[in-house]
Every structure is written in C-alpha cells, then in structure tokens.
Amino acid sequence: MNAPSSLEALIEALRCLPGVGPKSAQRMAYHLLQNERAGAGRLADALQRALGALRHCQRCNTLTEAEVCGRCLSSRRDASQLCVVETPIDMNMMEQTHAYSGLYYVLMGRVSPLDGIGPGELHLERLLARASDGVVREVIIATNFTNEGEATAHYLSEMLKSRGVSVSRIARGVPVGGELEYVDAGTLAQALRERRPLAP
Amino acid sequence: MNAPSSLEALIEALRCLPGVGPKSAQRMAYHLLQNERAGAGRLADALQRALGALRHCQRCNTLTEAEVCGRCLSSRRDASQLCVVETPIDMNMMEQTHAYSGLYYVLMGRVSPLDGIGPGELHLERLLARASDGVVREVIIATNFTNEGEATAHYLSEMLKSRGVSVSRIARGVPVGGELEYVDAGTLAQALRERRPLAP
Ligand SMILES: [Zn+2]
Ligand SMILES: [Zn+2]
Numbered sequence: 001m002n003a004p005s006s007l008e009a010l011i012e013a014l015r016c017l018p019g020v021g022p023k024s025a026q027r028m029a030y031h032l033l034q035n036e037r038a039g040a041g042r043l044a045d046a047l048q049r050a051l052g053a054l055r056h057c058q059r060c061n062t063l064t065e066a067e068v069c070g071r072c073l074s075s076r077r078d079a080s081q082l083c084v085v086e087t088p089i090d091m092n093m094m095e096q097t098h099a100y101s102g103l104y105y106v107l108m109g110r111v112s113p114l115d116g117i118g119p120g121e122l123h124l125e126r127l128l129a130r131a132s133d134g135v136v137r138e139v140i141i142a143t144n145f146t147n148e149g150e151a152t153a154h155y156l157s158e159m160l161k162s163r164g165v166s167v168s169r170i171a172r173g174v175p176v177g178g179e180l181e182y183v184d185a186g187t188l189a190q191a192l193r194e195r196r197p198l199a200p
Numbered sequence: 201m202n203a204p205s206s207l208e209a210l211i212e213a214l215r216c217l218p219g220v221g222p223k224s225a226q227r228m229a230y231h232l233l234q235n236e237r238a239g240a241g242r243l244a245d246a247l248q249r250a251l252g253a254l255r256h257c258q259r260c261n262t263l264t265e266a267e268v269c270g271r272c273l274s275s276r277r278d279a280s281q282l283c284v285v286e287t288p289i290d291m292n293m294m295e296q297t298h299a300y301s302g303l304y305y306v307l308m309g310r311v312s313p314l315d316g317i318g319p320g321e322l323h324l325e326r327l328l329a330r331a332s333d334g335v336v337r338e339v340i341i342a343t344n345f346t347n348e349g350e351a352t353a354h355y356l357s358e359m360l361k362s363r364g365v366s367v368s369r370i371a372r373g374v375p376v377g378g379e380l381e382y383v384d385a386g387t388l389a390q391a392l393r394e395r396r397p398l399a400p
Pocket of ligand 2: 258259260261268269270272
C-alpha cells in the first residue's frame with residue numbers, strides 16, 4: 001500500500017547527497033522518475049564510471065584518472081612552491097586567480113574534531129613527504145579562514161616548520177572592492193593587525 | 201590540466217537533480233567521490249533499478265511496480281470517492297490525515313502554461329475515463345492553492361462538470377492552530393468569504 005520498494009530504495013539512496021534530507025530526497029526521486037528519466041540514466045552511468053575511473057593523484061592528492069595528474073606532470077609549473085588547499089574546488093579557485101603557477105597539495109578535508117577528523121584521518125604524512133622532496137622551497141597554506149581551516153593551518157604549519165620547511169599563509173583582510181561599512185568587525189580587526197607598510 | 205572527463209561528466213549529470221546548479225553539482229561530486237563512495241554506488245544501482253521497475257498505475261497514475269497499485273486494488277477503500285492530487289507526495293500527505301478512505305488520481309503535475317504544460321500534457325482524458333467508470337460519485341479536487349494549482353482545479357472542475365461528474369474542492373482557510381495575527385490577508389479574506397454557519 002505504501003511506496004514500492006525500488007522507489008523507497010531510490011529515496012533512501014539519494015540521501016547520500018550532501019544536504020539532502022528525507023523530504024527533498026522524496027521530491028528528487030519523483031522529479032527524476034517523472035521528468036528526468038534520461039538524466040537519471042545518465043547520472044547512474046556517470047556515477048559508475050567516475051567511481052571506476054577516479055583515484056587520488058600520487059603527488060597532489062586531487063582526483064584524477066591517471067597515476068599522476070596533468071598539473072603535477074606539467075613542466076610549466078614552478079615546483080618550488082606548494083600550495084595546500086582543502087578541496088579540488090579550492091584548487092580551481094586558486095587557478096582562476098591566474099596569480100599562482102606553483103604546484104598543489106589537496107588535503108581532501110580539514111581537521112575537524114567534531115566530525116572525528118583528526119590529523120591522522122587526513123594522512124598528512126603524505127603531504128610531509130611531498131613537501132620534503134628537496135625541490136619544494138615554500139609551502140603556502142590556503143585552507144579556509146573558518147575555525148576548522150584555521151586549526152588545520154595551525155597544525156600544518158607546526159608540523160612543517162618542525163621539519164625545517166618554510167611555510168606561509170595567504171593573507172586575511174578586507175576583500176578587494178569591499179567597503180569597511182559592510183565588512184565584519186573580526187575581518188577588519190585582522191586587516192588592521194596585519195597592515196603592511198606602504199612604499200614611501 | 202582541468203577536471204578529468206569522468207568527473208566532468210558526473211558534475212554535469214548531477215545537474216538533472218532539481219535545484220542543483222553548477223556550484224552545488226561540483227560540491228556533490230567531490231563529496232560523493234571522497235566521502236560517499238559506497239553511497240554513490242548504491243545511488244547508481246537504485247536509479248537503474250527504479251527506472252527499470254517503476255511505471256504509472258493504470259488506475260490512479262501514481263508510480264508503482266505493478267500494473268495497478270496496491271491502493272487501487274484494495275477492497276477496503278471507498279471506490280465512490282476519487283481525490284485528485286498533483287503528486288504522489290500530496291497523496292501521501294492526504295493519507296497521513298487518516299481522514300480519507302476513497303481512491304486517488306495523481307496528475308503528476310499541474311497546468312502551468314509558463315512551463316509549457318497545458319491540459320493536453322497532463323493526459324486528463326485518462327482522469328476523465330477514470331471518473332466516468334460508473335462507480336465514482338464524487339471527485340474531490342485537492343490540487344495546491346497556488347496559482348497553478350487553482351488554475352488546474354478550475355480546468356478540471358469545468359471538464360468534469362460538463363460530463364455530469366459531481367466535483368468538490370478541499371477547503372481553504374485559517375490553518376488549525378493558526379493565529380489570525382500570523383495568517384496572510386488573502387487567506388483570511390477567503391476564510392471570511394467561505395465561512396460556515398455554526399450549528400445552533
Ligand atoms: Zn597531481
Ligand atoms: Zn493506483
């Protein structure tokens with residue numbers, strides 16, 4: 001009398017998507033079955049193919065179909081700089097600045113004790129090995145400026161400095177085009193504390 | 201140098217989900233591949249099985265694995281009442297009231313000229329045939345009280361009445377437990393216009 005089992009299974013399975021609760025899983029399932037059957041078929045295929053094809057780059061840890069990703073193999077990148085980001089999306093954001101031509105290491109997460117993710121779960125020994133390859137001269141930490149991103153940055157910087165690696169952190173401050181009136185007090189305080197001398 | 205093709209294909213395929221734009225499709229893809237590989241595999245399976253197994257009930261039009269769904273086959277339901285709803289979710293909402301024991305017809309949509317959905321796209325001739333089976337005595341229209349739901353109700357009621365079918369509409373008004381202070385003026389105006397005499 002209730003929902004047929006293959007429908008129930010689909011609704012349940014959709015809940016593995018981030019931020020999808022029971023109500024929206026139900027809505028998604030009906031939408032797919034009613035209006036997006038071709039799209040749903042493509043989604044099933046794409047999931048299976050991606051699960052089969054994608055793995056972590058041996059050098060930068062991002063998702064790739066090869067042993068080592070194209071960016072890590074490129075001779076045009078400056079191998080003396082290594083930028084540490086939380087996710088591949090953050091790496092894309094950095095690339096879009098066109099202001100960085102070094103290499104990356106993607107943590108695929110952040111230290112988050114509340115979610116049970118400590119330094120061990122992030123396999124930071126791989127980053128340490130990567131940063132100690134003799135070519136890297138500077139590790140630039142570009143984790144988020146959230147509590148968790150900051151804790152991760154702190155942990156990484158202690159770990160790397162203790163091994164003699166030179167570490168920097170991208171700057172905090174008022175956004176470009178930002179008006180002081182609309183910037184939160186914490187950001188403004190940091191921008192003040194981290195003020196830079198102007199050339200005379 | 202950019203995202204590998206199977207990842208791009210997955211991000212693109214996720215956009216068939218309702219309300220998922222490019223940014224959240226990207227976030228979903230990385231989340232699935234990083235933290236939910238088992239869930240992603242189950243989702244691919246569930247999509248394929250649901251696409252293969254589910255079809256429309258020949259009588260009520262909801263999604264079912266059989267020719268005719270269990271509810272339509274039940275001898276405990278009052279076959280003289282037919283409640284018309286927009287979606288299977290609305291049917292579930294009606295069932296949860298435990299105030300209705302008749303049968304249903306699920307439109308699987310609503311008249312929505314802006315989306316190119318006219319009466320023809322909803323195959324209303326099937327509802328007409330269903331309502332004219334000689335057993336149905338009353339069609340209760342329970343489409344939403346949105347503009348589109350109201351237009352659908354209007355169209356249905358004209359169509360059914362012209363064939364001599366007796367039609368009713370569920371009531372609008374102040375929600376149970378609702379305080380007038382927090383009810384919008386349109387609802388309150390309707391509640392006033394549709395006021396009912398109290399027993400003496
Ligand atoms: Zn790489
Ligand atoms: Zn049915």
